[in-house]
Amino acid sequence: MTICGYRVPMMASLLFWCVVWEIVGQSGAMFLVPPLSSVVMAGIDLVQTGSWQAAAVTTLRSFALGMVLAIVAGTTLGVLMGRVKAIDNLLGIWVNIFVSAPLSALVPVLMILFGMGETTVVVTVFLFAVWIIVLDTRAGIQHVPASLVEMARSYGASRPALYGKIILLAALPEILAGIRLGLVRGVKGVVIGQLLVSIIGYGELFELYSRNFDMNNFWALTLILFAFAMLVSALIERLEKRVEFYAGVR
Amino acid sequence: MRNITAAAQAAIDHAAIDRSAPGEDIAVEVRGISKIYGDVEALRGIDLDFPRGRLTTLLGPSGCGKTTLLKIIAGLNEPSAGEIRVNGRPVTGPGPERAFVFQDFALMPWATVMRNVAFGLELRGMGKDERQAIARKYIAEVGLAGFEDKYPHELSGGMRQRVGLARAFAVNADVLLLDEPFSAVDEQNRRKFQEDLLRLVALENKTFIFVTHSIEEAVYVSDRIVILSRRPGRVAQIIEPEIDRTASPDAIRRDQSYLDTVEAIWQGLKRYVD
Numbered sequence: 001m002t003i004c005g006y007r008v009p010m011m012a013s014l015l016f017w018c019v020v021w022e023i024v025g026q027s028g029a030m031f032l033v034p035p036l037s038s039v040v041m042a043g044i045d046l047v048q049t050g051s052w053q054a055a056a057v058t059t060l061r062s063f064a065l066g067m068v069l070a071i072v073a074g075t076t077l078g079v080l081m082g083r084v085k086a087i088d089n090l091l092g093i094w095v096n097i098f099v100s101a102p103l104s105a106l107v108p109v110l111m112i113l114f115g116m117g118e119t120t121v122v123v124t125v126f127l128f129a130v131w132i133i134v135l136d137t138r139a140g141i142q143h144v145p146a147s148l149v150e151m152a153r154s155y156g157a158s159r160p161a162l163y164g165k166i167i168l169l170a171a172l173p174e175i176l177a178g179i180r181l182g183l184v185r186g187v188k189g190v191v192i193g194q195l196l197v198s199i200i201g202y203g204e205l206f207e208l209y210s211r212n213f214d215m216n217n218f219w220a221l222t223l224i225l226f227a228f229a230m231l232v233s234a235l236i237e238r239l240e241k242r243v244e245f246y247a248g249v250r
Numbered sequence: 251m252r253n254i255t256a257a258a259q260a261a262i263d264h265a266a267i268d269r270s271a272p273g274e275d276i277a278v279e280v281r282g283i284s285k286i287y288g289d290v291e292a293l294r295g296i297d298l299d300f301p302r303g304r305l306t307t308l309l310g311p312s313g314c315g316k317t318t319l320l321k322i323i324a325g326l327n328e329p330s331a332g333e334i335r336v337n338g339r340p341v342t343g344p345g346p347e348r349a350f351v352f353q354d355f356a357l358m359p360w361a362t363v364m365r366n367v368a369f370g371l372e373l374r375g376m377g378k379d380e381r382q383a384i385a386r387k388y389i390a391e392v393g394l395a396g397f398e399d400k401y402p403h404e405l406s407g408g409m410r411q412r413v414g415l416a417r418a419f420a421v422n423a424d425v426l427l428l429d430e431p432f433s434a435v436d437e438q439n440r441r442k443f444q445e446d447l448l449r450l451v452a453l454e455n456k457t458f459i460f461v462t463h464s465i466e467e468a469v470y471v472s473d474r475i476v477i478l479s480r481r482p483g484r485v486a487q488i489i490e491p492e493i494d495r496t497a498s499p500d501a502i503r504r505d506q507s508y509l510d511t512v513e514a515i516w517q518g519l520k521r522y523v524d
Contacts, residue, residue: 150326151356154344155370155421165373169360243360 034215043220051205058201062118063190066125070182074130075175078137079167088138095138099131103189107196118200121193128189129182136178140171172243180236187229277302277425277457278323283332285318291482292318296332298476298485300425305451305458307472309465309515311522315483316461317353317429323459324350324427336425346374349418351428355410357402363389363413364398370421381420388416391453393446408439415450425457432467444471445499452495465519469493469511470502477515480522487518 018036025035046052081088081095107124114120144167152166168175194203202221209218278300285293292315300306308316321327323334325344334341336348344350349370357366364382365372367389371381389398392412402410411431418426432440448471451458462468468475469491479486491511493502502508 145354145356147352147354147356148358150321151350151352152373154324154326154348154350155373155417156344156346157373161373166358169358172360 031213032215034219038216039219039223042216043223046217046220047224055201055205058118059190059194062121062193062201063125063186066122066189067129067183067186069122070126070129070133070186071179073126074133074178074182075137077130078134078175078178079141079163079171081134081138082141082144082171083167095131095134098127099135103127104192104196107193110193111197116197116199120197121190121200121203124193125186125189128192129186132185133175133178133182136181137171137175140174140178141167143174144170173240176236176240176243180233180240183232183236184229187225187232191225274299275302276300277337278459279335279338280319280323281333281335283319283322283329283334285315285322285327286330293322293329294482294484296483296485300457300459301474302424302457303455304473305460305471306474306476307460307462307468308476308478309462309468309519310478310483310486311480311519312463313481314478314522315481316463316478319478319483320427320429320459320461323425324348326350346421347423348425348427349421349423351411351414351418351426351431353430353433355402355407355414355434357410357413359402362399362401363394363405366402366413367416367420370417374421385416385420388419389413391419391450392416406439408435408443411435411443412446415447419450419454423456425459428458428460430461430463432462432464440467441499447471448495448499465512465515469508469515475515477518487515489515 021033021036024030025033025038047056077091077095081091103124106127107120110120110123110127114123148166148170149162152162157165191202191206194201195206197203198207202225205221206218208214209221276299278298280296280298280300283293283296284291296319308319310316318327322329323336323341325334325341325348336345358369361369364385368381368385371384376384386398389395392415394409394412394416397405397409402413405413411434414431418428432443435443444467451471460468460471472491475489475491476485477487477489478484489511491508493505493508493511495502497505
């Protein structure tokens with residue numbers, strides 16, 4: 001990016017908004033926006049508290065469990081839909097409905113079904129993440145070149161070898177893209193699930209801080225969450241780039 | 251040039267007669283193959299013999315079913331009727347005595363040249379050192395020594411197809427099935443490749459079945475050319491170009507009998523072209 005002929009470094013926009021935040025916070029114009037520096041200080045204190053660490057462990061556990069289930073179920077379903085026309089016809093419309101449905105509205109129903117605990121949060125993460133993984137996996141499987149499949153068959157590949165050595169690898173870029181989008185949605189799912197259940201993990205802390213107008217801790221919590229979501233997404237993106245290096249040219 | 255269509259026609263009319271010339275060793279027998287896709291009849295009653303150690307070309311207008319026939323021989327497609335026999339045994343699916351070379355190369359983009367060439371052996375469960383030694387030999391034989399660790403996208407089209415060819419040689423099949431292997435290769439590379447193919451045919455002593463739509467290519471590389479008619483594909487003509495292959499490639503391309511054969515085939519095929 002260049003402004004008036006000067007090269008501006010990539011992080012400039014981030015720094016600019018950090019400065020704006022700090023100035024607005026210091027001016028005391030808005031009660032809801034404390035200065036960034038005090039938010040960061042609060043964050044540093046926060047991560048050392050037992051309640052945050054317990055909340056983080058609970059949240060990560062729900063997130064990880066929901067995501068593992070979503071990735072396993074999503075890729076399996078996606079492969080089945082990509083390879084078997086009947087399954088695709090049967091389930092395609094439902095997957096497309098759920099991928100765009102406002103799933104937050106379903107969480108109260110899930111609470112009735114699964115109780116006011118971690119199970120509901122895991123199911124929420126799963127439901128948020130799984131559909132996009134199904135759709136992207138399905139698209140990847142459908143774009144596997146027919147000749148690669150014929151090649152494997154003609155050289156005597158067994159069914160597990162055909163899937164393990166050809167089909168899944170050829171579809172890997174799309175599967176990873178689906179998982180990345182699924183992870184981002186899963187972060188939303190874990191927060192929304194916990195907020196609505198509101199007695200466990202991050203949701204409990206959010207409730208606590210916002211109810212008490214403890215804005216420093218509230219924003220610190222939010223920033224940690226944003227950073228986590230971006231980090232997870234960036235990690236998968238790096239993996240994707242490495243895979244595309246080989247699979248992109250086909 | 252020897253036109254043996256009349257003999258072939260007689261054979262079709264009298265299916266009971268043994269078509270092969272006495273003493274001739276037949277690697278692949280095609281018996282009464284028909285293929286119907288939905289309401290499209292792709293192939294009708296194909297009877298052919300492919301002599302061992304020779305290169306036979308299936309030539310015909312686009313849509314005549316030559317690739318379909320090749321894939322039926324490979325066991326990748328099921329015929330609607332008829333039977334294929336390879337080395338006397340009926341074909342029910344792909345088998346280790348046949349290897350396929352694909353029009354679009356069908357290389358794994360995430361694997362090196364080495365792994366691609368050794369892939370057929372890998373699928374057979376051969377150990378890594380053993381299969382890499384074999385692959386290395388064939389990589390050198392097709393002229394790609396030094397490219398073992400490259401990835402397909404780092405190679406030109408011609409080089410990629412050499413990888414496909416090396417993979418087919420590496421499994422040591424008796425019959426090599428080549429589906430328009432040079433059609434995605436540029437013209438200069440194609441000529442060089444055709445010359446190399448002739449060298450490899452002489453070297454490897456295998457049975458080659460070659461599909462092409464190029465008359466020149468067919469006459470240049472083939473011991474025998476089977477011309478298929480337009481859909482539904484049937485055997486229209488069988489020609490054996492009698493060209494002295496000991497001459498240099500350039501001499502062959504100027505040879506009168508080469509040019510006459512190309513012309514004769516074109517005259518026969520012209521009526522199928524709109």
